Amino acid sequence: MKIAFQGEIGAFSEEAACALFPGAEPTPCPTFEAVFEAVASGAAERGVIPIENSLFGSVHVNYDLLRARDLRITAEHHLRVRHCLMALPGVTLADVRAVYSHPQALGQCAAFLRERLPHAEAVPAYDTAGAAKMVAAEARRDAAAIAGAQAAAEYGLDVLAESIESNHRNFTRFLALAREADAPVPASDGAPLKTSIVYAQRENVPGGLFKSLAVFALRDIDLFKIESRPLVGSPGQYLFYLDLAGSVADEAVQRALDHLGEIAAFVKVLGSYPRGDVEG
């Protein structure tokens, strides 16, 4: 079973693909578009994409692709972003004169670097896994990379220190995608499910947002996420992303969505799937 993901081998997306589909074959793609295309064409059975990060927000480009393409969300996974310092086997902290990583990762690990590697220079790279790959490929014995543990395993580096980020509350939520024909809608029969939708308010509906949430509140349907996104070029018009409790196979959810259809310009269901846990 092939799982398409965006990035280098060893990237956090590959780690999420392995957590969602143990034993499957993660297949790197250069762009998110290529991930959607691989799944739509059948070149991969599933795709895995990041949809939001606890520090850096929602990945709107992937919401746009979910809206444009007819794939279905089948699962979610919250991956704790744990940064590791890694170097070639035998290299010690005292040898390290340069630390390569993505600027966000360098920033998140600045306190560790200041305290434990005050003699090393922090060098920005365009990607965490790419930094690990470079240190390995160039056989640098004076350098280390900051990336996920998976990158160390992939490129034959040793982990010198793990979870070196200052803020341990760094999670990325990933979604698994499938073709609609390959993903029957699950029913809420015990396991808690979640449904993701995107919709737009109709123009000139006073209190439209409040009314659209009422269709769920009046049916005691819990919401897990709500986010508005301005429609550029249409002042005052918004897209809304909503995650709600239950499945589109549930009668209450179906009635709520029908009701939403009465007041929204459009509603698109992105999928119903089991709720993933966030580690504390």
Added chain:
Amino acid sequence: MKIAFQGEIGAFSEEAACALFPGAEPTPCPTFEAVFEAVASGAAERGVIPIENSLFGSVHVNYDLLRARDLRITAEHHLRVRHCLMALPGVTLADVRAVYSHPQALGQCAAFLRERLPHAEAVPAYDTAGAAKMVAAEARRDAAAIAGAQAAAEYGLDVLAESIESNHRNFTRFLALAREADAPVPASDGAPLKTSIVYAQRENVPGGLFKSLAVFALRDIDLFKIESRPLVGSPGQYLFYLDLAGSVADEAVQRALDHLGEIAAFVKVLGSYPRGDVEG
């Protein structure tokens, strides 16, 4: 007047600082924390930070800093992210063998590069302005950079092509920050104002989100933004970011916020300020 911003000279943040404060002196800082610190300490009169991008979502780390530090939002600006191809004077498209930029910018300009520079290699850099700086500093006559027009002016490069991104709906919203003592609360006396708040629901309030929006809907106060953010480590608990019409100096807004205080675990007002326009 000094305006602290994060990034290199020539970065989009500097462009936003110049648009918000014409004639002032933009002052680069290495991190967002340093921008807040510069304003809090009085080293800079104002700070300018990105808060959300139309393709890449909210910058939660800056919301966290707004929540932790006692600065006040005094203005907003929506900057259209226009990517330009730039090179040393005299260099033509035919000379260019390598194009340096941030991977997001390279991706956004991929169609242009494929069509107009099929012979050039796209090389990832950690920053758009940093790529321009490097091409200039190393006097590369075989290379170009993709960055904002401001970076070309700053580093003495010529713009070979402008607005080369495929999606022209790429905006970043920036906020201006001041110390509370330096920023009196404006009253809604004609010019349309906006107020930004962050709040958390109290635990175990059924339909808490719906109730919290009711305090505004029942007073006909329009909302411009709503976003939930899961509190990592507190399953089922959320932070909410809300932008609403009016000023905290308005009686209706003040009553609504008092009402919200009855049902929220906490409410923090981040500032009241004039509404900025988004170009179409």
